[in-house]
Amino acid sequence: MNENERLIIAAFNDRELDASQNERVRQLIENDPEARRYLDELRRIDERLRSAFAAIADEPVPPHFHAMLRKTSRKRLGRYVAPVALAASLALVAVLVIRQDAADELMREQLQHMRLEIASLRNQTLENVPSGAAASWVAPASASRAGIARAQVKPLKTYRTEDNRFCREYEERVEDADGIEVRRGIACRTGKADWSDLITQSGSKGEAGPIDRRPVQTSF
């Protein structure tokens, strides 16, 4: 069987041929056991592919897609393309104009509380969860005003230092009203369920973010 025959058998299998070409392929597979085997193999592999990916297309559309389509009347700033500097200066302006009233105070407390929850999730996950698996935390409904909806921490790899201490690379996703923030880091174990970031790197959705070198709290 040559390449042209393979191409035409594949095209036959994919319903790309006209009637006379179809006839030519039918004769080919009738007379050539190898061509027949090739067609059977194509059918078998296509069936495996289709069934492997069948389930996801039958799932209902996840709610966040509906939410996204509802709120698109207000145009979002290009969250994933806006320069970090712009975001930082906007945040600074926001901080300056926010009045320090009680509502803000409460919100900050909730936010602080949730940051602690996420830190605890990170420590527990790095301590107990194998690489590749993830652990999640979902904010209680009462805390939704602060914007954080849920967080997920997934250890990616485990390392050992020269002096036999453990460090783990992980990915952390924090979902809030604006989207998902993805952060990657390497943390080293400083005690039981106590992990300190050696390095972190934030990037949103496939962008390589700048490396944020934090003070190294563990010595190597």
Added chain:
Amino acid sequence: MPADLSEQLIDLIPRLRRFAAGLSGSTDLGDELVQLACERLLNNQSQLRADTRLDSWLYRVIRNLHIDGIRAQAVRDRSAEEIRRVAQLHVVNSDTMDNQLRLGEVEAAMQRLSEEHRSALMLICVEGMSYKEAANVLQVPMGTVTSRLVRARKALVAELDGESMEHDQGVVK
């Protein structure tokens, strides 16, 4: 946003999610790609021509985002490698194995193929596109799609069966 555009998008999302999950190897990552592509569409509605096919446009953007992601990941992997070297960290267990186990056999095999092979298989064998539609999404000539597909199926069979689909010595180029 016109209501019908929103409805069209909702109708397309199950297929887009399947395609993106197949490309990226995970439903979560795939969903992020789909969401980014939809946002890009909604922010660029004015640039869409009347004859633009919404599904082709979205498949194309999802794939481009996926390729951008692969490049960014390569940069991250390189910088992580550098950190490990400087900090003298040694990998004691690899997540590659358990990641592969969590995926189904076919999904895992797909992830071992090249992106070009994976996207051709997803568009034609899973999404049921014609060669012409797939060529439009992939932005390559139709002849490229047909030969790429032959190689992609062969590569997938080899990954799944551990043997080549070839029964003769012919080289598929």
